[in-house]
Amino acid sequence: MWQKNHSKYFTTKTVAKYLQRKKCHSFRGKKNNPKKMPQMKQTTTIKSQLGFSQEEMALLLGVSRTQWSMYEIGKRDLPLTAKEQLASILLHQQNVKETSKEKQKISVIEKQKTQEWLKQELLNIEYKKEVVVRKLLAIENKRAESFAALEVVSFLETQEQKEPIVSLIKSIKIRATNTLNKNALHQLMELQMKKEQLEMLKNTLEQKIMKNSNEL
Numbered sequence: 001m002w003q004k005n006h007s008k009y010f011t012t013k014t015v016a017k018y019l020q021r022k023k024c025h026s027f028r029g030k031k032n033n034p035k036k037m038p039q040m041k042q043t044t045t046i047k048s049q050l051g052f053s054q055e056e057m058a059l060l061l062g063v064s065r066t067q068w069s070m071y072e073i074g075k076r077d078l079p080l081t082a083k084e085q086l087a088s089i090l091l092h093q094q095n096v097k098e099t100s101k102e103k104q105k106i107s108v109i110e111k112q113k114t115q116e117w118l119k120q121e122l123l124n125i126e127y128k129k130e131v132v133v134r135k136l137l138a139i140e141n142k143r144a145e146s147f148a149a150l151e152v153v154s155f156l157e158t159q160e161q162k163e164p165i166v167s168l169i170k171s172i173k174i175r176a177t178n179t180l181n182k183n184a185l186h187q188l189m190e191l192q193m194k195k196e197q198l199e200m201l202k203n204t205l206e207q208k209i210m211k212n213s214n215e216l
Contacts, residue, residue, distance in 0.1 A: 061078065062079075121205055126202065143179075145176075
């Protein structure tokens with residue numbers, strides 16, 4: 001049952017005002033109206049502040065999960081000891097903010113791991129770029145050789161030729177044309193675009209590595 005004066009469960013008015021401001025509990029003299037209670041917002045606020053699941057909060061405060069979940073939505077009260085412990089935890093979280101030593105310690109470790117990951121990704125991108133560049137050069141060389149062969153064939157066709165030269169010219173022309181089809185211009189452009197994308201990603205990774213290094 002709700003009490004008419006909920007502030008008596010707290011040791012100080014500051015704690016009561018803090019809980020009221022955070023909408024973790026209602027301090028009004030009458031029962032809450034479920035239709036007006038922003039239930040999801042309240043639950044999300046408490047969980048985001050403390051990072052505990054319902055099961056963990058219930059165990060911590062020495063209440064059942066059902067009692068805690070009902071408290072979150074404003075339909076049930078908590079024992080005095082549980083509410084005092086909750087208030088002290090919430091006040092601690094409010095005071096800690098960005099000065100948490102534990103958060104700073106974890107952040108440093110995470111940044112170090114992130115730096116290692118970024119460097120490894122940079123190596124992977126550089127390798128992929130080298131592969132693309134090799135493919136580009138191979139296609140460009142094949143296309144250049146094929147065009148050169150077709151130019152020679154075109155020149156030879158203007159002259160009177162006999163067998164087996166005639167057959168040789170036809171064979172070279174077919175081979176050069178097939179090579180161009182297999183190494184078409186759109187394939188060359190696709191590789192060029194991929195190279196540009198990898199270069200952009202490489203630059204981005206290098207910038208992030210430098211920025212992350214300055215923060216360590």
